[in-house]
Amino acid sequence: xxxxxxxxxxxxxxxxxxxxxxxxxxxxxxxxxxxxxxxxxxxxxxxxxxxxxxxxxxxxxxxxxxxxxxxxxxxxxxxxxxxxxxxxxxxxxxxxxxxxxxxxxxxxxxxxxxxxxxxxxxxxxxxxxxxxxxxxxxxxxxxxxxxxxxxxxxxxxxxxxxxxxxxxxxxxxxxxxxxxxxxxxxxxxxxxxxxxxxxxxxxxxxxxxxxxxxxxxxxxxxxxxxxxxxxxxxxxxxxxxxxxxxxxxxxxxxxxxxxxxxxxxxxxxxxxxxxxxxxxxxxxxxxxxxxxxxxxxxxxxxxxxxxxxxxxxxxxxxxxxxxxxxxxxxxxxxxxxxxxxxxxxxxxxxxxxxxxxxxxxxxxxxxxxxxxxxxxxxxxxxxxxxxxxxxxxxxxxxxxxxxxxxxxxxxxxxxxxxxxxxxxxxxxxxxxxxxxxxxxxxxxxxxxxxxxxxxxxxxxxx
Amino acid sequence: xxxxxxxxxxxxxxxxxxxxxxxxxxxxxxxxxxxxxxxxxxxxxxxxxxxxxxxxxxxxxxxxxxxxxxxxxxxxxxxxxxxxxxxxxxxxxxxxxxxxxxxxxxxxxxxxxxxxxxxxxxxxxxxxxxxxxxxxxxxxxxxxxxxxxxxxxxxxxxxxxxxxxxxxxxxxxxxxxxxxxxxxxxxxxxxxxxxxxxxxxxxxxxxxxxxxxxxxxxxxxxxxxxxxxxxxxxxxxxxxxxxxxxxxxxxxxxxx
Numbered sequence: 001x002x003x004x005x006x007x008x009x010x011x012x013x014x015x016x017x018x019x020x021x022x023x024x025x026x027x028x029x030x031x032x033x034x035x036x037x038x039x040x041x042x043x044x045x046x047x048x049x050x051x052x053x054x055x056x057x058x059x060x061x062x063x064x065x066x067x068x069x070x071x072x073x074x075x076x077x078x079x080x081x082x083x084x085x086x087x088x089x090x091x092x093x094x095x096x097x098x099x100x101x102x103x104x105x106x107x108x109x110x111x112x113x114x115x116x117x118x119x120x121x122x123x124x125x126x127x128x129x130x131x132x133x134x135x136x137x138x139x140x141x142x143x144x145x146x147x148x149x150x151x152x153x154x155x156x157x158x159x160x161x162x163x164x165x166x167x168x169x170x171x172x173x174x175x176x177x178x179x180x181x182x183x184x185x186x187x188x189x190x191x192x193x194x195x196x197x198x199x200x201x202x203x204x205x206x207x208x209x210x211x212x213x214x215x216x217x218x219x220x221x222x223x224x225x226x227x228x229x230x231x232x233x234x235x236x237x238x239x240x241x242x243x244x245x246x247x248x249x250x251x252x253x254x255x256x257x258x259x260x261x262x263x264x265x266x267x268x269x270x271x272x273x274x275x276x277x278x279x280x281x282x283x284x285x286x287x288x289x290x291x292x293x294x295x296x297x298x299x300x301x302x303x304x305x306x307x308x309x310x311x312x313x314x315x316x317x318x319x320x321x322x323x324x325x326x327x328x329x330x331x332x333x334x335x336x337x338x339x340x341x342x343x344x345x346x347x348x349x350x351x352x353x354x355x356x357x358x359x360x361x362x363x364x365x366x367x368x369x370x371x372x373x374x375x376x377x378x379x380x381x382x383x384x385x386x387x388x389x390x391x392x393x394x395x396x397x398x399x400x401x402x403x404x405x406x407x408x409x410x411x412x413x414x415x416x417x418x419x420x421x422x423x424x425x426x427x428x429x430x431x432x433x434x435x436x437x438x439x440x441x442x443x444x445x446x447x448x449x450x451x452x453x454x455x456x457x458x459x460x461x462x
Numbered sequence: 463x464x465x466x467x468x469x470x471x472x473x474x475x476x477x478x479x480x481x482x483x484x485x486x487x488x489x490x491x492x493x494x495x496x497x498x499x500x501x502x503x504x505x506x507x508x509x510x511x512x513x514x515x516x517x518x519x520x521x522x523x524x525x526x527x528x529x530x531x532x533x534x535x536x537x538x539x540x541x542x543x544x545x546x547x548x549x550x551x552x553x554x555x556x557x558x559x560x561x562x563x564x565x566x567x568x569x570x571x572x573x574x575x576x577x578x579x580x581x582x583x584x585x586x587x588x589x590x591x592x593x594x595x596x597x598x599x600x601x602x603x604x605x606x607x608x609x610x611x612x613x614x615x616x617x618x619x620x621x622x623x624x625x626x627x628x629x630x631x632x633x634x635x636x637x638x639x640x641x642x643x644x645x646x647x648x649x650x651x652x653x654x655x656x657x658x659x660x661x662x663x664x665x666x667x668x669x670x671x672x673x674x675x676x677x678x679x680x681x682x683x684x685x686x687x688x689x690x691x692x693x694x695x696x697x698x699x700x701x702x703x704x705x706x707x708x709x710x711x712x713x714x715x716x717x718x
Contacts, residue, residue, distance in 0.1 A: 175481070175483040179489060334553050367645065368645060399648050401485050414495035
């Protein structure tokens with residue numbers, strides 16, 4: 001179906017829904033690179049005005065990637081909850097935006113609606129929203145997940161402790177891990193990006209974290225972010241796998257390029273669940289996404305990068321994850337050019353994920369060839385804190401020496417908790433207090449207890 | 463009035479004993495919940511070096527002078543990316559030669575060329591400005607001694623790795639070797655990569671190439687880097703391929 005809108009003497013035509021969505025997207029370099037972006041400021045607003053009048057029902061009937069061609073489209077259509085959708089079925093995209101911002105549209109309403117919202121609906125409405133709208137609505141959403149602690153409670157804010165090392169040296173990783181724990185980091189997960197995907201190496205790292213966790217009885221979970229097939233192999237070998245990690249995309253083709261399919265994820269999900277290692281919850285999946293990954297795999301089907309991204313959330317949603325992390329600034333300036341684009345994309349991802357019912361975290365980050373710096377990250381971190389983001393990364397001094405990019409530091413999380421009055425996950429916070437790392441007010445002790453540091457000697461293992 | 467507490471400086475951080483195990487910024491102390499100024503400025507300086515490297519320019523004249531020693535003609539080329547901001551946002555343009563550069567290449571004799579060496583700025587001209595000639599000093603004599611015929615050395619501004627495919631095709635070279643500035647890290651603004659491609663043709667992707675990364679005085683040194691490259695080139699000619707197939711069997715690139 002074609003859409004059009006006339007401004008003055010000029011009529012803008014948009015041949016189909018995916019074109020309309022792409023042209024209505026706030027400007028970003030990746031859509032320009034793909035040749036999908038609006039060609040003028042006026043065309044972009046014309047697309048947004050046109051999109052505002054599209055009934056939400058249209059999104060259920062017009063697939064932007066054909067049902068027959070893409071298993072994610074099939075997942076989206078087949079798992080759509082019509083009953084939940086009933087509440088908003090008479091609205092247009094524009095009316096939906098206004099409805100989301102109403103005071104009556106509260107946390108419970110949004111929770112009950114989540115399964116009635118498709119990724120394309122969430123993407124569409126986000127394109128009509130300013131940054132403050134994205135923050136205001138996301139803040140109303142509460143998505144809680146749990147394994148050994150509880151993540152996503154209102155008023156709480158967690159971190160993934162990311163103690164990467166360029167050669168996976170266990171001592172180097174342990175040093176960063178101890179440093180992070182002493183700063184109160186790691187309640188979302190202690191998660192390592194391994195330098196190699198070899199099962200033996202990954203197993204060593206899993207054992208390293210697991211030993212530390214058990215020795216100090218830390219209420220958190222571990223993850224080595226290897227390919228899902230490696231995790232499956234390790235599960236079969238009896239490795240201590242808490243969470244199953246995988247990078248995912250929003251089209252079947254992009255997932256093929258990652259070497260995964262829904263069938264494979266089903267298998268990995270069931271295998272990880274069967275280990276039954278969670279003590280207070282059984283959310284066992286950790287997914288990472290990021291705008292631009294579909295274009296980068298040449299698998300976007302003419303769909304703009306933000307809409308592709310939200311389609312990946314449909315994949316994540318199927319597996320009731322503990323954590324979903326949009327690694328927003330990692331991909332580089334050809335997709336998100338500068339601080340402004342990175343900040344906008346992060347707020348969109350966080351909003352859309354929360355609306356769909358996902359426990360969203362954001363890797364607040366940038367590479368050295370992006371037009372961004374620490375000030376941009378401070379802005380984004382603060383905005384996400386206000387928006388109720390579930391977690392960010394915690395990296396020694398913001399500098400990931402393995403992945404060569406800059407993310408948030410242990411200090412950054414402390415800053416955010418301090419200025420916004422946020423707390424760590426309750427079980428983890430209690431542990432920090434017990435260990436003498438944090439006082440009862442949630443502030444770091446002037447001199448942290450030395451037990452962790454002393455215990456590290458026992459970690460030197462191969 | 464309360465006594466002013468001394469700031470927690472890095473040396474007072476109990477974690478500093480662990481610093482020997484990692485280059486990560488651990489044990490940097492805190493003032494309130496924030497990073498102490500000294501550490502904050504050290505980070506800023508590292509980022510400044512990386513940013514300056516991204517915007518550094520390929521020093522065509524100096525490189526041309528220094529390359530005289532190899533008795534090879536030097537060509538000065540340009541990609542279709544006109545300026546740095548465009549280069550950063552349009553990787554497709556950085557992979558193709560400008561019209562003018564194409565006609566420069568089509569004027570060249572192309573008979574029997576084995577290898578074309580390309581030097582491109584990539585994401586850090588600083589890296590190739592300071593490391594390319596030093597590497598070639600070791601590598602070029604080995605290639606010449608092996609009887610391989612070298613094309614003119616091609617300097618390319620605003621170039622990406624795949625521009626070596628364009629250059630290789632126009633010069634009808636059997637193999638292309640591109641030395642290119644890698645994306646600068648906070649502690650490595652001068653890291654150079656070397657990519658070699660057998661039978662270079664436009665449209666090839668990364669799996670057709672072999673890469674030797676992190677070539678710089680504080681990373682992979684010039685001699686071992688040249689040794690690796692020379693080995694891979696010999697293997698590529700022997701087996702008439704490069705990329706995943708070559709890498710899998712060579713067993714040489716297993717180190718990070």
